[in-house]
Amino acid sequence: MRRSHPGPMLAAIAATSLVVSCGKEATEQPVPVSEDNAHATTSTSMQRTASPDGAAVFFITPADGSIVANPVVIEFGISGMAVVKAGEQQQDSGHHHLIIDADIPDLDAPIPADDHYVHFGDASTSTELTLEPGQHTLQLLLGDHLHVPHEPAVTSDPITITVE
Numbered sequence: 001m002r003r004s005h006p007g008p009m010l011a012a013i014a015a016t017s018l019v020v021s022c023g024k025e026a027t028e029q030p031v032p033v034s035e036d037n038a039h040a041t042t043s044t045s046m047q048r049t050a051s052p053d054g055a056a057v058f059f060i061t062p063a064d065g066s067i068v069a070n071p072v073v074i075e076f077g078i079s080g081m082a083v084v085k086a087g088e089q090q091q092d093s094g095h096h097h098l099i100i101d102a103d104i105p106d107l108d109a110p111i112p113a114d115d116h117y118v119h120f121g122d123a124s125t126s127t128e129l130t131l132e133p134g135q136h137t138l139q140l141l142l143g144d145h146l147h148v149p150h151e152p153a154v155t156s157d158p159i160t161i162t163v164e
Helices: none
Strands: 019-021 024-026 056-061 072-079 093-100 117-119 126-130 134-143 159-163
Touching (some): 056 134, 072 093, 072 134
Antiparallel strands (some): 019 024, 056 072, 072 126, 093 117, 093 134, 134 159
């Protein structure tokens, strides 16, 4: 996969459990999620941030089953929450992550950043991507200010597109 423009993708989350977010390093270790802390949020932990009832992310374009040409124009929709930049801790908010040809990642850890998990920490709600010809599965996952999925996770239904 090749991005067709300078990307909104943030730096990859390092294997050493350091999180790079908005150019700042956070050295805190993830805090295990339990029933007691699942809805708590602090700036010094990786606890999962609560999402409001009814929050949803979805694809505006392309539609499931579409046959598309490169560059693939993808527009993200959201309801019940606001889109903000990574690093901005605001109630009922987050930023988009596009999952390409991969499964939902571990929900108790920061979302990976690679060719299969594309971050939009600049609060983008659309992108253009160049994908290899063939069938691809796309899904959205909202992340909080530290790229950790909300509790409950805010995900779209997966869609399948074919690139000519």
